[in-house]
Amino acid sequence: MIDKKVDLDNNDGLCIYVDETFGRLACMQNNNVFDVFDKFISSIKPARVLEIGTAMAGLTCYVKSLLNKYSPTSEILSYDIHERPWFDDLRKQDVNIVIENIFYDNYTRTSNNVIKYIQSPGITVVLCDGEYKHHEFNLLSKFIKKGDFILAHDYSIDLDFFNKNINKKLWNWCEIVESDITNSVKEHNLIDYKNDLFNKAVWTCKVKQ
Numbered sequence: 001m002i003d004k005k006v007d008l009d010n011n012d013g014l015c016i017y018v019d020e021t022f023g024r025l026a027c028m029q030n031n032n033v034f035d036v037f038d039k040f041i042s043s044i045k046p047a048r049v050l051e052i053g054t055a056m057a058g059l060t061c062y063v064k065s066l067l068n069k070y071s072p073t074s075e076i077l078s079y080d081i082h083e084r085p086w087f088d089d090l091r092k093q094d095v096n097i098v099i100e101n102i103f104y105d106n107y108t109r110t111s112n113n114v115i116k117y118i119q120s121p122g123i124t125v126v127l128c129d130g131e132y133k134h135h136e137f138n139l140l141s142k143f144i145k146k147g148d149f150i151l152a153h154d155y156s157i158d159l160d161f162f163n164k165n166i167n168k169k170l171w172n173w174c175e176i177v178e179s180d181i182t183n184s185v186k187e188h189n190l191i192d193y194k195n196d197l198f199n200k201a202v203w204t205c206k207v208k209q
Helices: 033-044 058-070 087-091 112-118 133-140 159-166 178-187 195-199
Strands: 002-004 015-019 023-027 048-052 075-080 096-099 124-128 149-153 190-192 203-208
Touching (some): 023 058, 033 058, 048 058, 048 133, 112 124, 133 149, 178 203, 195 203
Parallel strands (some): 075 096
Antiparallel strands (some): 002 015
């Protein structure tokens, strides 16, 4: 249940939802994200989710709840560079949050543990929602397997589309556009997955062929 919706007129991108397991949680997402991710997770039932950018942890916990519901043996691993007071309570509820900068040498290398996690058997979903989403996408897309998914938040196909169709309507922030990731999409054989669905939540979603 959404307890507080975003208020784009006042540049407030914080929504709050109430979860029966995790309680009242803040989420820096468009209000549509709950329906979009429910349809996504229930459809593909991934083996694991890797999230970059835990932040308020609302989306982290929501995804964990969806995994518990649709794919109970699946797990989520979320990385952030800042510890927050509520993280320990969430860890006690089997939400794996790690405080570590996993990007090295100007986003040209990452942790071997991250690569092994992505490349473990079964479908992996990578959520790029940290500080530099296009760098995260361009690096981590190198390691996903055939059938894996990689997503990025605060996305628009380009700035013109953002200004005409998204800003003040769906979301006020654009931090990644298609031209930022075109080379990686081509090099790693990625294709769009359900654009119409993910555009509602201001995410892009690609699947590796």
